Amino acid sequence: MFQTARLDSALPKAEAYRDLLSQAEGLFHGETDAIANAANLSALIFHGLPDLNWAGFYLLRGERELVLGPFQGKPACIRIPLGRGVCGTAAERRQSVLVEDVHAFPGHIACDAASRSELVVPLLQDGKVLGVLDLDSPLPGRFDAEDQAGIEALAALWVKSSA
Template sequence: MAEDLQILQSADKAAQYQSLLPQIEALIQGETDLTANLANIAAALKEQFKWFWVGFYLVKNGELVLGPFQGPVACTRIGLGKGVCGAAWQQRKTLIVPDVEAFPGHIACSSLSQSEIVVPFFKGDEVVGVLDVDSELLDQFDETDALYLEELVKMIVF
């Protein structure tokens, strides 16, 4: 198991992901505890990119329930179709929101959050959770983030 991350600061975003994803895979490989893996994934992403908030919500009893995260305290439960997380869950696709204030029904867990990306992950055909990332900057996320974060969530095993 490798607990030390090699953080690239000067590389472009794609290179940072290309360096980080194999490290995350090595970190979670062989570990069967979902909570431990999600916690390490959130920590690795926060460490690499210095985003405001990185975490997971898991589908439980018909709602998204807060899971492991890095950042300030967060909303605990989110309904289907509610906010960016609930919308990504309902639509079964990654949502990139350049300005959260312009997103209809945005749930402001923190007024400091300015942009967001939410990536659903699946067990078979069923959405079982979402990776939620918030930034204090407007327009922080793009298709590069979507591509690599979608690859990352495929590593999550239930």
């Protein structure tokens, strides 16, 4: 049985994310199914990081639409067009988007009114967008550059492990 560990708030963030990455490597060991790995990574992030109210995947379907994938949290928006909201913007730009206050983000899509900040990382394989990894928090300014780097590393591991 796999044991997850909540990140210790006394650890420096970079070290805490290394621990989370190590746990994800253990979860993915010997498994290449993208959906199974997305489900486990969503749960690992949601239960491993403090102050989240949503963590999960939106996967690209067709050329212009993200569709809800595995997640942890309240029910979510099912379809997001590329270029719309934080998720669609990150996918279209092919770069992470960190939003300190979602109410100040033009075109923000409010799936959960409690969300105040958001971090979205695109899932890229050979330059192609596979989807995004999305984290929401009820706290304004919850995410910073260290969170972005940590989640980008987890997203890259998911892409590498989910052939």
